[in-house]
Amino acid sequence: MKKLSILFLALIIVAAATVSASAKCKYPGIEISEKQGVGHYLTDDNGMALYWFTKDSPGTSTCAGPCLEKWPAFYHEKFVKPKALSMEEFGTIMRADGKPQLTFRGYPLYLFAGDKAAGNTNGQGVNNVWFVVNPGNFPPK
Template sequence: MFKVDKPNNGTSACYGNCAINWPAFSTSKVTVPPGLSASSFGTITRKDGSMQVTYNGLPLYYFHKDLQAGNTFGQGVGTVWFAYTVPTPHP
């Protein structure tokens, strides 16, 4: 999952050609990874009426070239796209 590092005022920042490369993350049920709080996740309504998942208020996106689990080819693209990292639980 990626976030865009520019002001969004609680709205999705990526439509049209941007959304081809950076599809919005949407799901009917969020599975919260270990180490994260369910209260950190939410949703916003996009211009087309679809729902987009947020983390700490920031909309989440995929990168179209990340085809396998663990891929982060979108990291740092345009100096505004950054992967979210999950804290490693301590034993």
């Protein structure tokens, strides 16, 4: 009987731990990656590079219509930031189309449709107006 009680108690503990673990929500993350020739840059938690558009200004996105097809606005309501950065460096704007977009130090963040796999930075330098976000040197002066 004592062995049965111990086994039952162990099952209850395992079940409670499983419920507790599944109840925790894992938010998407933003990370800092590094690549030769590019340096450090922000990525989403899938390793996809985050970009900024030099025609934007703090708090304002100018990429609309066909631009957004190639450069989708990046947004997550809740996310985990890199340890090296503070939450105050991130924000949210409402775009002219009424949709939210995440910002870094005021500038809207984008993905690039031409990046097909983690670690791709195919948008770097496109038309000399699209660049990865290097948190150590952003915004460039």
